[in-house]
Amino acid sequence: NAGVTQTPKFRVLKTGQSMTLLCAQDMNHEYMYWYRQDPGMGLRLIHYSVGEGTTAKGEVPDGYNVSRLKKQNFLLGLESAAPSQTSVYFCASSYSTGAGNTIYFGEGSWLTVV
Amino acid sequence: QKEVEQDPGPLSVPEGAIVSLNCTYSNSAFQYFMWYRQYSRKGPELLMYTYSSGNKEDGRFTAQVDKSSKYISLFIRDSQPSDSATYLCATGGGFNKFYFGSGTKLNVKP
Numbered sequence: 001n002a003g004v005t006q007t008p009k010f011r012v013l014k015t016g017q018s019m020t021l022l023c024a025q026d027m028n029h030e031y032m033y034w035y036r037q038d039p040g041m042g043l044r045l046i047h048y049s050v051g052e053g054t055t056a057k058g059e060v061p062d063g064y065n066v067s068r069l070k071k072q073n074f075l076l077g078l079e080s081a082a083p084s085q086t087s088v089y090f091c092a093s094s095y096s097t098g099a100g101n102t103i104y105f106g107e108g109s110w111l112t113v114v
Numbered sequence: 115q116k117e118v119e120q121d122p123g124p125l126s127v128p129e130g131a132i133v134s135l136n137c138t139y140s141n142s143a144f145q146y147f148m149w150y151r152q153y154s155r156k157g158p159e160l161l162m163y164t165y166s167s168g169n170k171e172d173g174r175f176t177a178q179v180d181k182s183s184k185y186i187s188l189f190i191r192d193s194q195p196s197d198s199a200t201y202l203c204a205t206g207g208g209f210n211k212f213y214f215g216s217g218t219k220l221n222v223k224p
Binding site: 004040041042043090094101102103104105106107108110 | 155156216
């Protein structure tokens with residue numbers, strides 16, 4: 001059972017380059033999320049999706065775009081990378097409703113922008 | 115005020131000690147509470163989940179929620195070096211809104 005899978009795991013970008021982080025989940029979850037985690041700042045929500053074809057902004061959406069063309073996939077794009085986007089990125093997913101709802105994370109993608 | 119506050123530590127204890135990790139939260143409407151363990155260079159993994167108040171035990175781990183004081187705790191008995199990690203508390207506010215503490219780094223010395 002793979003759970004939440006992220007690719008790539010590591011990437012170095014030059015300022016101004018673009019890239020896409022891929023996330024796939026095999027738990028049939030409705031909700032998917034992209035977080036970034038920085039020292040001393042914890043997990044911050046970038047964008048999220050409540051279902052196929054939907055996306056919404058989180059706490060720190062600027063400089064990022066997302067797409068959810070298929071229920072199991074959630075893509076995070078950086079159109080013009082900046083050094084401030086150096087971080088570790090986590091994709092996560094959860095069921096849509098109910099008590100007992102918990103969120104499951106991928107292993108992370110380490111991005112360095114030079 | 116952040117929705118969830120957590121002491122970042124680091125916390126260093128000898129092997130076999132009882133560890134107490136704590137968080138406070140701001141919104142009395144929060145109903146479910148989680149603890150995640152995050153090893154270095156890895157993603158957070160769900161460790162414990164509790165709904166509403168009370169205790170939940172799983173092996174050496176006990177999660178406790180006190181809704182009257184908006185306080186959540188994780189106790190680790192007989193701590194092991196393999197427990198060395200960062201522990202994040204989290205709470206859910208409904209509609210899939212999750213709020214995370216910044217994490218407490220724990221080091222268990224052999």
